[in-house]
Amino acid sequence: MDSLSPGSRVSFYDSTGRLVGGVVESTIRxxxxxxxxxxxxxSGSSITLPAAGLFQG
Numbered sequence: 001m002d003s004l005s006p007g008s009r010v011s012f013y014d015s016t017g018r019l020v021g022g023v024v025e026s027t028i029r030x031x032x033x034x035x036x037x038x039x040x041x042x043s044g045s046s047i048t049l050p051a052a053g054l055f056q057g
Contacts, residue, residue, distance in 0.1 A: 003056070004037055010054045012039070027051070 005012070008024040022041040029035050035051035 004051055004054070006036070008019060008056060010037070010039060010056055012054050022047075 004024050006024050006028055009021070010014060010024055011019055012021050013023045014020050020041055021045075022039040024030055025038040025046065027035055027037050027041050036048060038046060038048050039054070040046050
């Protein structure tokens, strides 16, 4: 998911299996190549996740 950029709309499943929506706040690429994304959830909270766990749209 290299096309993620701040402002992109994304979704992910939380630990209870609920679909959570939000907007990308920032991204970084770790030394090992993994892309990590900070997401501002629709609920108002923020979370940092690996990009591979996100759905775009």
